Amino acid sequence: MRPQTPYRGRFAPSPSGYLHFGSLITALASFLDAKKNNGTWLVRIEDIDPPREKKGASDHILKTLEAFGLHWDESILFQSNQSDYYHHLIEQLFNEHHCYYCRCTRAQIKALGGIYQGHCRDLKLEKENSAIRVINQQSIVQYQDLIQGKVQCDQSLAKEDFIILRKDGLFAYQLAVVADDIYQEISHVIRGCDLLEPTARQLSFYPLLANKSSKTTQQIQAPLFGHVPLAVTEQGYKLSKQNKAPAIENNNPQPALYAALQFLGQQPPPELQYLNVDEIIQWAIIHWQLESVPKKREIQLT
């Protein structure tokens, strides 16, 4: 493990909607693992994609976290305030020839099998109408997950030169997430299995960005990752507000909190449901065992 660095965890929702049962599971797991390890737990709002944003969602997400007793330790980081930092990183990547402009369209890539094959890497294209891709040198294809054990990722996906700045000028998730995990000195990322595969790219990207962030002169290590199972419907669909997800009600958090602990394999005693939120959370911190989280990528809600 990493005894020399303090535990710093985070929950990083995108404000594209309100929290649902699936996101509560992730928030709760990352919170409990941080608290159990006497760590710091941060909340970061990943608001880099305005067209997909739902108005009022950030506020609503924060209110839900508070209602569920998930109190964060430092001020909230909004990725929309990080543009200068991201641009600075991209500029440095350019200076060191770690990225390039690409004009391939989605249709062109699809026609080649869906994986980008490095078409524009040596074309020296200009900025106009281009995305920026990073040269993916490290190409990590497997890693040790704190929950799932050894994770083997899709080779071609893990090795793809991925986009860090979109054609429309918006920052890509892969850039912002790694940049800010470095910026916030995150040591542990506990999140949902939907991000199992992108983790390989993030691990490859981490060393490249870490030495460009002026935050510290120390060697920065990539965080450890743990992915909790995804809650899916009986038909195997990801949860959404319309289907089976137990309602997330800010004024009645106990049932969802209890169900989330059950989902995470923590075996809460039935009487816990009738306690108040802070008591439930206290119980959950004391009894939290990451080892008890099911080693599955998906669990159906029945």
Ligand code: GLU
């Ligand atoms: N913002 C991402 C999402 O809501 C999660 C990012 C992460 O946890 O790394 O899916």
Ligand code: ZN
């Ligand atoms: Zn291209």
